Structures are given as structure tokens and as C-alpha cells.
């Protein structure tokens with residue numbers, strides 16, 4: 289019974305392609321916009337925030353161009369290790385990590401891989417609550433004596449070593465300098481910008497400055513990571529860090545800071561907020577489209593029932609029961625909505641893959657959202673198809689046969 | 693004697709109209725035995741179609757009894773009526789009433805769909821029936837591609853596919869020219885020879901002459917019920 293009915297539904301759908309296509313449009317747009325929502329963008333942001341570390345400020349070196357109070361070079365690193373040490377003395381500051389990072393080529397045997405190299409102090413791992421899965425971290429004394437040791441992130445390790453090979457104890461080269469890997473970092477995933485945090489090598493700051501990056505001013509750093517003891521302490525920490533740095537850099541009242549302070553949590557919050565608003569917006573578009581799509585389906589099915597009144601009469605005369613007619617029209621409505629759903633999914637997933645390919649954003653496609661989309665489409669079909677289908681089934685055979 | 697195919701007692705049908713109840717049938721008694729070929733005649737508005745709709749279980753009477761092959765159908769639920777229409781009755785309409793978007797084979801096979809017959813036997817039977825009316829070469833054509841007479845033959849093939857005991861035809865030749873009408877009537881004659889009971893409505897005496905019995909309606913009553921004169925029978 290269902291076999292020929294599905295065939296007929298398909299047939300009926302194809303007999304007026306333009307109309308069917310337009311009817312489906314609402315479903316297509318609705319489902320297409322459900323795809324990125326279902327992918328749990330919010331989840332991804334929450335994940336990222338927790339991997340960055342909590343209550344973090346990053347102080348970024350700026351320019352001295354406003355006044356040239358310091359050295360006359362105009363641009364240049366304005367932060368140094370001494371600044372970091374001074375910040376560490378402030379109240380409510382738990383960890384301070386001066387860092388200097390950049391992308392470098394890593395060489396192991398015949399393999400090459402380019403990754404982010406972070407030169408920093410041991411507090412970096414604490415500030416970012418980054419744990420090791422094997423080996424051990426370097427210490428303050430490694431930083432003092434600029435030893436050539438390294439901690440390797442998961443992605444970098446996977447690309448340099450064969451599966452199953454233990455990186456600990458191996459020697460890799462960064463800019464010709466050999467580094468011994470003493471620890472492997474736990475996986476963190478993407479950061480807010482969608483960059484892979486695990487594609488990282490962490491080495492002592494001093495070694496980085498001397499052997500890898502080469503800095504013009506001894507002890508200067510680009511970034512100092514500051515962790516406050518609690519979320520409540522963050523505003524006061526920001527104030528005291530700013531005051532301290534202005535004083536240390538001898539910046540006059542009327543002059544701008546030669547550094548920037550960024551609150552990572554706030555950045556994360558605003559990213560989360562953006563995603564939330566986006567999701568809400570997409571959700572609203574999706575619901576409105578599904579509603580409009582459903583009403584479109586209902587409308588077209590009502591038109592179809594009227595157009596095919598005579599056909600319904602013939603079918604009834606020939607022996608179709610009410611439920612046969614009901615099933616037939618319901619199947620047709622469901623088929624329209626499911627086909628619309630399929631097209632929406634293809635476009636949505638295609639769009640997501642395209643975004644992934646050409647931007648840094650990563651949209652994860654979950655099987656769950658696909659299932660949800662199908663379930664929603666089927667329910668829209670049933671819900672909005674039921675009324676026209678019942679109307680068709682309730683027709684009086686004689687009236688229907690007489691219909692011109 | 694076997695149970696009559698049709699036994700109608702005091703059948704009444706009134707339509708609700710703006711001007712109140714309109715009685716279209718005012719107490720009709722009729723008995724049609726197995727294998728009969730009955731022509732129903734009468735002026736326009738005399739209630740012929742109303743009567744046929746009741747015989748076809750498409751409508752329910754206001755009053756009276758209707759026994760179809762021994763079963764009282766006057767107050768049967770809709771789904772059972774649908775099954776009766778599917779298994780026991782074959783309909784042939786004035787306007788052919790084929791599904792315009794389905795090919796001839798699918799049109800003919802449609803009653804089997806509602807009888808839950810599988811796809812292959814359904815096709816095979818439809819082919820047989822199309823061959824029976826001489827149209828198997830057009831199995832994949834759409835109804836619009838063939839002539840009216842051919843469409844009516846397809847409709848007859850569809851009416852026959854479930855081996856019904858009764859064929860009801862309301863003015864089956866009403867849209868056809870006289871030559872084609874003769875062909876269709878000859879086909880009905882053959883079917884009747886095979887034992888199928890046929891009841892048809894017609895306005896034309898020479899069409900009615902193909903039947904063995906002629907029932908005349910007037911104003912919701914049967915006013916005459918006679919065997920077709922032998923002379924008329926012999927002439928065809």
C-alpha cells in the first residue's frame with residue numbers, strides 16, 4: 289500500500305515542479321539555518337574559555353610613538369621581564385608569565401612542521417591550567433640558564449612523530465638549535481579565533497629570545513600573561529597593573545599607555561555573546577522559515593486537494609477508504625517537507641564546509657542536528673499536512689465526482 | 693434461487709436544498725437477478741443518477757432497504773462501503789473519469805492498489821484487462837493521448853479488474869458518437885454474456901435496446917419495467 293502511494297506522492301510532487309520548489313523554499317531555509325545552530329557553537333565557545341585559563345589578562349606591548357619619552361626608536365617592545373617580575377609582586381596576582389611567541393619551523397629527522405613556539409616561564413602553564421600528559425615541565429632554573437628543553441603540544445607531536453612514538457627524550461630542531469623534548473602537553477583544542485592551541489611548542493623564555501627569536505633589547509617581551517586570584521579581583525588587578533606599568537614606563541598624566549590590557553574572559557564573553565545572538569537569530573530565522581514553510585505546505589496541499597477533488601472522488605468510487613486518501617495526502621506533504629529538509633541540509637552542510645574551508649571559523653557538523661532537522665521536517669509535514677489531508681479524506685464521493 | 697444481486701425495497705432519497713428537503717426518489721422497489729442486463733431510462737431529473745449512486749454505495753438512502761448480493765448496505769459504515777465498491781462493483785462513468793496524470797496501465801490497476809495486491813500481479817492483471825479491451829499497446833500512454841471511445845474502454849477495463857459481480861454505468865455512451873457507442877455496448881453485451889450483471893442509464897432507445905430489461909423512471913418513481921422486445925433484441 290505504502291509503495292504505490294509513495295510513488296504517487298513523488299509523481300504528484302514532480303507534476304508541478306516550480307510550485308513544489310517554491311513551497312519547499314521555507315523548509316530549505318529553515319533547515320539550512322538549523323544546521324549551524326545544532327553544531328553547538330555555544331558549546332565550542334564555552335569549551336574554549338575553559339581551555340584558555342580563568343581570570344586572565346594579557347598585557348601586550350604597544351608603541352611609544354605618542355611621546356617618545358623612552359628610547360627614541362618610536363616602535364618597539366615596551367615590556368620586559370622586569371615588568372613581569374614587578375607585576376608578580378602586586379596583590380591578588382597569582383601567576384605572571386612573560387611570553388614571546390611566533391611561528392617557527394620544527395625539524396625532526398626528515399620531518400618538517402611549522403608550529404607556534406612560545407617562549408615563557410613555568411607560570412605560563414599554571415596561568416593557563418595546562419597540564420602535561422607525560423614527562424615534566426621545565427623550571428625557573430631552566431629559564432635562568434636558558435636550557436634547550438621543550439614541551440610539545442598534541443598537534444605538533446602528531447605531525448612530527450609517528451603514532452606510538454614517545455616524543456619525550458627526542459631532540460627536535462628549531463632554527464638549527466636542538467631542543468630536547470621533556471614533556472607532552474594535554475590537548476586543549478581551538479582558541480577563540482579558531483586556532484589550534486595544540487599546535488604549540490613551549491620553551492624557556494630566555495632560550496627563545498636568544499636562540500629562536502633574537503630580540504633587539506635584552507629581556508624585552510611582547511606579552512605578559514597575568515592571572516588574578518579571582519574574578520572579583522580582576523578590576524582591581526587591571527587598575528594596579530596599569531598604574532604600575534605607567535609608573536615603571538614613566539608615562540605622563542596626559543599620555544596614552546604604551547601597552548594594552550586585554551581581558552581574555554571579557555573577550556570570551558563577548559565571543560560567547562556574539563555566538564549566542566547569532567544562534568538566537570538563526571533560531572528565529574529557522575523557526576519563522578519552518579512556520580512559513582509549513583504554512584506554505586498547508587496552502588499548497590489545500591490547493592492540491594481542491595484541484596484534485598475529482599481524482600479523490602474517482603479513487604473513492606474505486607474503493608479507496610478515507611484513511612487511504614488521508615495517507616496519500618499526508619505522505620505528499622511529508623515528502624515535500626522532507627525533500628525540502630534534505631536540500632536544506634545539503635545547502636547548510638555545504639555552507640558550513642565552505643566556511644570551514646575559507647575562514648578560520650570551525651563549524652562542527654553533528655549527526656544529532658541532522659536527525660533533529662529530519663524529525664522537525666517530518667513533524668512540520670505531518671502537522672501542516674494533516675488538515676488538508678483530513679479535508680480530502682472527508683470529501684463526499686458524489687460531490688467529489690461531480691466536481692469540475 | 694440464488695440471492696438477487698440487487699434488492700431494493702421502498703428506497704427514498706431526499707436532498708437538502710435551500711428550499712427545504714427535495715425528494716428525488718420516492719419509494720423505489722426493484723429486484724435485479726444475477727446475469728441481468730438492465731437499462732434505466734427516463735427524463736432528466738427523474739432520479740436515475742440518484743438511484744445509481746445509491747446502488748453504487750456512493751450515497752446512503754434517506755429511507756428504505758438496499759441489499760447488495762444479500763447484504764444490507766443501507767447503514768454500513770463508510771470503510772465497509774469502500775470495500776464493497778472495490779470488490780463487488782465496477783463503475784463506468786459518462787465522463788470516463790480516468791486519472792489524467794497516470795498512464796493507462798496504472799489507471800486500470802488502481803482498484804488493485806486499494807485491494808492491497810502486490811505490484812507485479814497488479815501490472816500483469818492490468819495488462820490482461822487492457823488486452824481484453826484491445827488497448828494493451830497503449831499501456832504507457834496518458835489518457836489524454838487516446839480517443840474518448842478508447843478512454844471509455846480503459847474505464848471498463850478498470851471496472852473489470854477486480855472481477856466485480858455488478859457493473860454500474862451512468863450514461864456510459866453520453867459523450868460518445870453513435871458508432872463508438874455501439875462498440876461500447878457490444879463490449880457490455882459480451883461481459884453480460886460472461887455472467888456479469890449490468891445496470892446502465894441511458895437516454896437513447898437504441899442503446900437501451902442492447903439491454904435485456906428496461907426500467908423507466910419518472911419523478912422519483914419506477915413507472916415501467918419491461919423485457920426488451922424480441923424484435924429490438926434481434927436487430928442488434
Ligand SMILES: Nc1ncnc2c1ncn2[C@@H]1O[C@H](COP(=O)(O)OP(=O)(O)OP(=O)(O)O)[C@@H](O)[C@H]1O
Pocket residue numbers: 707708709714715716734735736737738739740741742743
Ligand atoms: N446533490 C443534490 N442536491 C439537491 N438536489 C439534487 C442533488 N442531486 C440531484 N438533485 C435533484 O434530484 C433530482 C434527480 O436528479 P438526478 O441527477 O438523479 O436526475 P437524472 O435522472 O439522473 O437526470 P439526468 O438525466 O439529467 O442525469 C433532480 O431534480 C436534481 O435537481
Ligand SMILES: [Mg+2]
Pocket residue numbers: 740741742862
Ligand atoms: Mg443523471
